[in-house]
Amino acid sequence: MIEQNIVFIGAGNMARALISGMRQLGVPGSQIQVHAPSTQRREALAEEFGLRSRPAKAEKLPQNSLVIYAAKPKQVDGILSEWRESFADAQVLFVSVAAGISSQQMRSILGENVAVFRAMPNTPAQVGAGATTLFAQATVKAAQCDIVQQIFSGVGKVFWLHDESLMDAATALAGSGPAYVLLFLEALEDAAVLEGLDRVTARALALQTVWGTAQMAAASPASPSELRHQVTSPGGTTAAGLAVWEEQLRPLAQRALAAAAARSRALGQSLKTKA
Incomplete structure (x- = not known):
């Protein structure tokens, strides 16, 4: 049971x-x-999920x-500087989903006593199928990690990183990945329409195939490569397409x-001098 009060910025x-996943x-x-x-x-959001709406x-x-900081990375300094005093009197866990901004950069703004996590969830969290990469500084307690683990596990699978520098790669893969898959779906659908299928059928076939x-x-237990070879007959239609x-x-x-x-790394550059 999650007992924390969840505050989104x-x-x-x-x-x-994330809110949709938490409500589910x-x-x-x-x-x-x-x-x-x-x-x-x-x-x-308040009307859809029954939560409390507050000004910025x-x-x-x-x-x-x-x-949970879910605003734009370029706004981190200005927004969190205003919130700094609010963190002083409350027992607060802070989770940032801002791409490229390091945990130490966050602590330099909020104060060294704040437990800071970095998270990179993706949008399938809204249907409970998200992939969230998490990183916690060494000073964070195990019980605090358990709380964050519980929250993000509720909206999909969680993957912990022990090297924060790998968050940029995780952002590029899982954070941005849904857009890549959706573009692939669009391309398959359009190509099928060009081959004569109606759009409704093409979209349904593409979606079901990818899913x-x-x-x-x-x-x-087989790797994607092994599975691919299992469904590819020499000289067949699949082999022709794969070529x-x-x-x-x-x-x-x-x-x-x-x-x-590279873009994720660049987003943190403006705050480098404050880390």
């Missing part, structure tokens, strides 16, 4: 995904509050709070993740 897509986990809306400058966004300004935090293949891979994919898919994947990871 930010009301964007990631906040909504059974966290009462009365335990969740959202602070954001957009009245429309936070009121929409800092205010006294409830005791036993877990604060079913992911389920099969998750349930099998085209192999021309560019691997280099594109490497370039895409490298670009996303």
